[in-house]
Amino acid sequence: MPGSIVRYNNNYGAMTVNDYTDSLTFKFYSISGNLKDDFKITPSEKVLNLTAVIQGFYDTLSNKMTGDTAKVLLRNSYSPYTAVDSAMSFIDSSGSGVFVFTKALNFTNYFVTVKHRNSLETWSSAPLVFVLDQSNCSFTASDTSAFGKNLTLKGTKYCLYSGDQDQNGKIELLDLLNILNDAADFVTGYVQSDITGDLNVDLSDELIAHNNSIKFVSKIIP
Numbered sequence: 001m002p003g004s005i006v007r008y009n010n011n012y013g014a015m016t017v018n019d020y021t022d023s024l025t026f027k028f029y030s031i032s033g034n035l036k037d038d039f040k041i042t043p044s045e046k047v048l049n050l051t052a053v054i055q056g057f058y059d060t061l062s063n064k065m066t067g068d069t070a071k072v073l074l075r076n077s078y079s080p081y082t083a084v085d086s087a088m089s090f091i092d093s094s095g096s097g098v099f100v101f102t103k104a105l106n107f108t109n110y111f112v113t114v115k116h117r118n119s120l121e122t123w124s125s126a127p128l129v130f131v132l133d134q135s136n137c138s139f140t141a142s143d144t145s146a147f148g149k150n151l152t153l154k155g156t157k158y159c160l161y162s163g164d165q166d167q168n169g170k171i172e173l174l175d176l177l178n179i180l181n182d183a184a185d186f187v188t189g190y191v192q193s194d195i196t197g198d199l200n201v202d203l204s205d206e207l208i209a210h211n212n213s214i215k216f217v218s219k220i221i222p
Helices: 173-184 203-213
Strands: 013-019 024-030 035-041 046-051 068-076 083-091 096-101 110-115 134-138 152-154 157-159
Touching: 046 068, 046 083, 046 110, 068 096, 173 203
Parallel strands: 046 134
Antiparallel strands: 013 024, 024 035, 046 096, 068 083, 068 110, 083 096, 152 157
16 A cells, blocks of 8 residues: 555454554554564654743842742643643743643644742643644743733743742732741751742741732632
8 A cells, every 4th residue: 555664465464553641552463363563653742942930939130040840731722721731841040941742732722831839820821832843932021921911020020929838829828827837947948838949948938928928819710
């Protein structure tokens, strides 16, 4: 047949096809039970180049951010905006991160949702598409890049709000209490209540959360 790579006509046989979450596998057996061909099809990876700065982790004097891991969800562009794919990656000191997806499709609209361990969940202002397996999304140049303009200006960059320590979509009194309790216990290390990313929980962490809580900051979704 046109386009065929291999032709086998020594005997009759059958192809078995297995459908997995990440691939299709094909095995062709002759009628005598001998495996004659075996191959796998995997989806092409979609690469999202993300730029996002975390408020508490960003230093305006050095114009650098303490790097950290974040999670990005790709959601359908229509209600109920179901997440169709997700990826974890590291956002570096410039706010840049590369996120790789295996379930996303080209020329399909997706909202981008950015989640970080103690920042406010933030959505892109509009859906984006992958073209030739690539797409870009930046949240730093304008508050209009986030849905509901849900970003805060720090220096010259728009940032994800910091302080949602319990990840419930709001920066509120409970976050402040958790941070204050950890500060009183001199907690250190990679913990949720370290809002500044300096591996120490102290009043500087509480101050950021407090300032955002009095603005009644919460996540905004379509």
